[in-house]
Amino acid sequence: GAVVSQHPSRVICKSGTSVKIECRSLDFQATTMFWYRQFPKQSLMLMATSNEGSKATYEQGVEKDKFLINHASLTLSTLTVTSAHPEDSSFYICSAPTGMSNQPQHFGDGTRLSIL
């Protein structure tokens, strides 16, 4: 079945560091990918839509200069958390759709980001 790979699975770094998270579709092409953020015991909140070959679309309240998204190819999207601070600590998850109307979506296993 469709597989979405996310890397790294866990990052621990100091405040002020920039962190890059990769999301790859392994056996299919994805012109669109989605990035979510999930706090402990909470639901997934959509941050942005990553579009291959064009700018990402950010949800209201998400700082585009803080969360840089690059969709460089049909199988890779990256999320860079710039100058990360402790409040950016969270579980970041990407998804990629495989069907019509961008559904169904398959999710990566997430990246646990901890900023000290």
Added chain:
Amino acid sequence: QQQVKQSPQSLIVQKGGIPIINCAYENTAFDYFPWYQQFPGKGPALLIAIRPDVSEKKEGRFTISFNKSAKQFSLHIMDSQPGDSATYFCAASKGGGTSYGKLTFGQGTILTVHP
């Protein structure tokens, strides 16, 4: 209008029981309703999904019931097992326009199945 409301927040059943998780939505433009299962430290995994032109869909032990007029849908897990213990999320999306493919998630239900 974009919200999807999910209940209960948590649910405990005995092995073999049939937990039922409910979701309600307001936006009649939603046309795709998936359910996801999430284990701690993992991303959500698609369980089953339904579109509003059918009232029920069954895949293995998982069944979605859909009531279009009430704008509600639910997940039933038959013969539940301890391995089903996880967090379950309902979601909804609509095709077309700027919301193409965006999933709106419910709040999640933590299911515990006791042996």
